[in-house]
Amino acid sequence: xxxxxxxxxxGEIALRVLRACKELGIQTVAVHSTADADxxxxxxxxxxxxxxxxxxKDSYLNVPSLLSACEITGADAVHPGYGFLSENAxxxxxxxxxxxxxxxxxxxxxxxxxxxxxxxxxAQKLGIPVVPGSExxxxxxxxxxxxxxxxxxxxxxxxAAGGGGRGMKVADTAADLPVALATARAExxxxxxxxxxxxxxxxxxxxxxxIQVLGDGRGNAIHLGERDCSLQRRHQKVxxxxxxxxxxxxxxxxxxxxxAAAMRQIKYLSAGTVEFLYQDGRFYFIEMNTRIQVExxxxxxxxxxxxxxxxxxxxxxxxxxxxxxxxxxxxxxxECRINAENPVSFRPSPGRIVHYHPPGGMGVRVDSAAYQGxxxxxxxxxxxxxxxxxxxxxxxxxxxxxxxxxxxVVDGVETTLPLFRxxxxxxxxxxxxxxxxxxxxxxxxxxxxx
Ligand code: ADP
Numbered sequence: 001x002x003x004x005x006x007x008x009x010x011g012e013i014a015l016r017v018l019r020a021c022k023e024l025g026i027q028t029v030a031v032h033s034t035a036d037a038d039x040x041x042x043x044x045x046x047x048x049x050x051x052x053x054x055x056x057k058d059s060y061l062n063v064p065s066l067l068s069a070c071e072i073t074g075a076d077a078v079h080p081g082y083g084f085l086s087e088n089a090x091x092x093x094x095x096x097x098x099x100x101x102x103x104x105x106x107x108x109x110x111x112x113x114x115x116x117x118x119x120x121x122x123a124q125k126l127g128i129p130v131v132p133g134s135e136x137x138x139x140x141x142x143x144x145x146x147x148x149x150x151x152x153x154x155x156x157x158x159x160a161a162g163g164g165g166r167g168m169k170v171a172d173t174a175a176d177l178p179v180a181l182a183t184a185r186a187e188x189x190x191x192x193x194x195x196x197x198x199x200x201x202x203x204x205x206x207x208x209x210x211i212q213v214l215g216d217g218r219g220n221a222i223h224l225g226e227r228d229c230s231l232q233r234r235h236q237k238v239x240x241x242x243x244x245x246x247x248x249x250x251x252x253x254x255x256x257x258x259x260a261a262a263m264r265q266i267k268y269l270s271a272g273t274v275e276f277l278y279q280d281g282r283f284y285f286i287e288m289n290t291r292i293q294v295e296x297x298x299x300x301x302x303x304x305x306x307x308x309x310x311x312x313x314x315x316x317x318x319x320x321x322x323x324x325x326x327x328x329x330x331x332x333x334x335e336c337r338i339n340a341e342n343p344v345s346f347r348p349s350p351g352r353i354v355h356y357h358p359p360g361g362m363g364v365r366v367d368s369a370a371y372q373g374x375x376x377x378x379x380x381x382x383x384x385x386x387x388x389x390x391x392x393x394x395x396x397x398x399x400x401x402x403x404x405x406x407x408x409v410v411d412g413v414e415t416t417l418p419l420f421r422x423x424x425x426x427x428x429x430x431x432x433x434x435x436x437x438x439x440x441x442x443x444x445x446x447x448x449x450x
Contacts (some may be wrong), residue, residue, distance in 0.1 A: 165235025245432025
């Protein structure tokens with residue numbers, strides 16, 4: 001087993017990885033920018049190394065600094081968390097070249113799934129259902145128009161290098177297409193340095209349902225059911241739950257097995273998530289994330305499987321210890337991503353937390369690096385923490401979530417807690433009757449002010 005793991009991340013996920021390491025008896029190295037010297041992940045790690053100034057490109061994305069930190073501390077493996085370098089295939093290769101293990105998928109799989117066009121092509125080859133659309137990147141506006149006419153409007157222009165919902169534009173009619181193409185290309189170029197775009201049928205009211213997988217790189221792979229992440233704002237997930245109110249056990253087993261079989265075929269290593277849109281009883285692949293995801297605790301709560309621990313085990317060469325038949329789903333879990341943002345304008349609200357009281361009690365988990373007196377720096381994303389609640393049934397889970405949200409106190413910065421308090425009282429949310437555009441409509445109709 002690894003002796004010492006360097007955690008190339010910050011915030012709640014750095015803490016999450018650190019906890020798994022401690023439970024495995026593995027030494028931990030935290031890295032931090034100068035802005036994060038007082039961060040909780042630094043305080044709790046066995047050792048810490050400052051890797052640069054506040055800007056992520058000079059610290060958390062600074063590969064030479066991270067390599068030096070490995071060298072200085074003698075770390076034999078790196079866990080990248082999510083974001084930052086977690087889906088950078090070259091980083092994984094460089095670590096290997098320096099004799100350090102990367103806790104994540106094989107570089108070729110990271111690269112394959114990072115190119116959304118290649119990913120879609122591969123998914124299709126592996127028997128995973130995909131959204132109808134162009135065969136690869138669009139060559140010209142004429143090419144786009146032909147495909148759009150063929151699949152029918154509305155269509156969605158998407159960036160091949162996409163991520164975080166950037167470089168995505170809807171065209172309702174042929175007249176809208178040239179502008180949608182030009183804006184998506186410009187956005188993609190600016191965000192990813194690559195203006196390749198492709199076209200997909202735009203699904204009007206789908207749910208976002210994703211399948212969690214785990215593989216050992218030797219051809220063993222299992223699925224751990226789904227997460228419903230349909231409550232989104234600007235294509236960013238806000239609340240996630242499992243099981244999905246829209247799936248039954250046989251639909252789950254069917255799509256789960258399709259995905260697990262695909263992962264066995266490519267000999268996938270580590271945790272991964274295959275994302276789908278789900279409409280009218282059909283699944284449409286959109287992408288695969290080759291990393292641990294923000295919403296992974298939802299799955300952990302209903303399966304009792306520690307995903308980060310499994311990532312570490314299989315990265316060390318161990319075979320998967322869990323069979324598909326050993327995976328049992330019990331109860332219901334919901335996660336709220338609580339951001340330090342104004343709950344109406346969503347403007348980030350960095351600053352000092354003067355009072356902090358997280359909820360507790362049965363079935364309540366808070367994954368957060370926040371503490372009383374902590375100053376949230378303005379340089380990074382605004383995730384303050386995740387509240388994850390488990391209940392025997394969806395109804396019990398929602399009641400528990402409601403009371404946990406009411407207990408949660410964060411003073412000194414604005415947070416999105418009021419949004420969640422409103423959501424758990426909304427009839428559609430209580431009924432599980434929502435799709436990926438529901439939250440935007442709720443916000444536009446002044447849902448919070450009511
Ligand atoms: P990104 O990598 O930028 O996150 P995704 O392909 O994962 O892009 O899509 C992000 C979100 O955009 C999805 O969760 C969904 O809300 C929306 N979306 C993507 N593809 C489609 C589509 N074909 N029709 C409707 N909405 C879509």
